[in-house]
Amino acid sequence: MTTERFHWMRTVLRRWFRRGRQEAEMDAEMQFHFDQLVAEFRANGMSKAEARSAARREFGTADVYREEVRDSWRPSAVGDALRDLRFAARSLRRTPGFSVLAIITLGLGIGANTGMFSVLNEVVLRPVPFVDPERLDSIYRATPQDPQGNVSALEFAELKTAVDHYESYGAYVYLDASMAPPGEPADIAPAAEVTAGFLSTLGLQPRLGRSFRPEEASTGRNHVVLLSERCWQNRFGGREDVIGTTVRINSQPHEIIGVLPKAFSDWRLFGWMDFLRPMDLSDARWSDRRHTEFRVYGRRAAGVTPSDAAGAIAAFGESRAAAFPDENAEATWRTVLLQDAAAGPNGPLVLSMLVGLSGFVVLICCSNLANFLLARTMSRSRELAMRSALGASRGQLLRPLLWESLLLSLGGAVLAIWMAYGFAAWLAVRSTADNGDRVEMSIDANVFFWTLACSLFTTLVFSLAPSLFALRLNLNQTLKSGGRGATDSPGQRRLRQALIAGQFALALVLLTGATVFIRGLDALNAQQIGWRSDRLITAAFLLSEGEYPDAASRRQLHQEVLERLPGLPGIASASLAQYQPFLRWWEQNKFSVVGRPPAEGGREPAAGVNAVSPDYFDTVATRIIAGRAFDDRDHAGATHRIIINETLARTVFPNENPIGQSLHWLEADGAAANTEIIGVAEDVAYIYPEANPVVFQAYRSLAQSPPAFITLAARATVADPALLIGEIRNLMQDIDPDLPVTNLKTATDRIARENYQLGVLRDLLSMFAILGLVLASLGIYGMIARLVAQRHGEFGIRIALGATAGNINRLVLASSFWMLLWGATLGILGGIGISKLLQVGFPNMPHAPVSSMTVALAVLMGVALFASLWPARRASAIDPCEALRTD
């Protein structure tokens, strides 16, 4: 039994895969039979020729039997499908122009959609690569200034004992660090200091070497580092013998004890980190509740739901607020799934919008193809009518049509996947940061499935119109009128016009969305509130703890830079500051006004604080509205003075002169705590499109609080500041060869890099808009051209009867006018919707939906009219004699 089954399986498989041999065996078998017949007839006394013809009679038509045998070799449903498929492929090959155009159209549409979905998949859907990621929560201490605020070391320790809804917690703190492999100059290395539970909470193990030991979380013993995979590959050549060797971190020797797995460097979360170092919890600043720098996440214990855990965390936050109101009165604690935190608060909205917009491109493609196929089916209406008259069932009529559509879609899908790979490669290059961190999008099974689903969907959508046409074909009329009568049924024409109108509307929505966004982004980049980026070069550098251990040494280096930099040829002025005016100011400090009753504990206002050198305001072009800027009087030993921004001055001192008043800073001690206001500067806004929570700003003198991580700005006298970059680098090398300088580039480049995701968005939307525009104009052109072709005879008669070219032009344009009017109406509605959506997603971006929509409408109308003008001109040039003859 089993051998028989095996034998049978082999037979069936051979039939599929060894067709040549099967054929040969069949021939041999039948030849043998035939020869036997001939031999028998010969034995009966027939001549050779007689015997052969008798045998042929007796055997029957061998070719028919061969075909039947072949039929028996394949299961019949598959056989039929294969036959239909071959038929469809043949019929597509007969019109290669149409097929290629259709596949390219579909490829562009599905490709745009697949590309967008692959981004959504990468950012939102792909699980973060840790063990049981659904049990990982980010824990925030939200304040009015920062909804994703961090916690203090003390709170972190209390959290661990107070809330047992989490089985383990991890925390990290940004570390501004420089790293120098032996014998190489130091370079800035973005890094973090981590608590003991950091890796184990994520469920990660070093891929090489060992993890941190508990006793390494203390002063002097924490000079051990784990490298990220990327840093290990890029800076250490991926050599395994780096374990145990020494690198200088901030000019102090550290031992490399291991390499983190690749999963750790997911670009959404920790991809930017070059290395990890154990946190030294004995550091004095961690015993201060005001130092909220810990970024915390936890692994929920088995069986604890996210909402239970969120409740426990919120309750813990309330207990902190009650116990320490001065620091926590305004803080509320909340949790977000680590997965959602990785996608970012705006990620799902923006990306869904992109997928939706690319869906519009797909729909435009579909309606174009529906029109193409409809025309193609119409030109075959005689064939269809004939087949239907001969008894073909509905299924038999539609099957070839569906197969053709499916083949086209699959062709488009292949093109789309290819495009998605290209897009991933483009995005990887576009997103590469200076340290090599980049978006490496995986084209995984989800993406393939999406593409397949998308192509099946398009097949259904665009083959619907021609199918309906084929089913409603009026046999009698079609056969009588020679295949031309059917094309003029008003219903069919309305359907096609509706398709074009829909296409026009979709293209208008796309174009509106793209225009609103692009103009908004350009306006955002151009508005430069409180600073100017032209001819400006910026950089950042880090003074390592090893070489510059105290404020005096840091101040000395700052001074040297400030003295020598403006001396370079081509530089008008130069300055140092803790933060660039156009990037985020991390430092948020609470204050009260000296001499006024204090605000309720913990509810004091806060201001973003920057420390700047005297020439800063001139260099970055922040105007001083009242009072003075810093100068030599604000040296290290002088009393601490401060400059505030316009909003702070107006809000806190509405009817008084702020100059001469004093502010008390809650987070500062000693001489820095009470500061006299000496000036008012204009408001400064950063470049990010999300709402800017910082309204109050204040400036300290750099000499009085010299930070280790510092930014540089230099205004050039020449038009192209990029030429000076080399000079500046040489100067910095000359001052200290081991000084790690990063992001030394023009302010314009720096801003573009900082907002590169918006740049990508802008590129994508432009691409969608152009695609939509091209496809829609193609569709309109095709539609009008066909209309003209159909009415060729009619136009000929009109011209023969004396119609002028103008009359004919008007006739053709009028037929497209109503169509476009409908399209425009729908499109304007959609356009309003999409601008509203953009406003929600990017509240800080300037919006001009009305003018944008006008531009979009004008462009689209122009293109549409141009597309209909062409066929119209051809129609008015019809030679009546010829037109009537061919009729």
Next chain:
Amino acid sequence: MDKVRKELLQGTLDLLILKALTTGSLHGWDIAKRIAVVSKDRLSLKQGSLYPALHRLEGRGWIAAEWGVSDAGRSAKFYRLTSRGRRQLEKEISHWQSFAAAMTAVLKMEEGA
């Protein structure tokens, strides 16, 4: 006329082949001969039409084929009944018998009326 006879045969050809193979493994030529001899030449069929039927039955797993050497010394494809084929044959025979009995009964009633 020809069409009627062919259709009649097609329904029963499978049964005839299965029956012919009960005696052992045979090649196509032998099967044709055997059907002709047993039916005393009353069931005439185009001999080539055996082959589609043989391949169909092989595809269903009712018969199995193997290349061997014919009496005349030429290589030929020999078919034999599988156990599934044997069961199928029994089923077909009983089908056929009940069908034939029913038909006979109907025809007799017609004569009697």
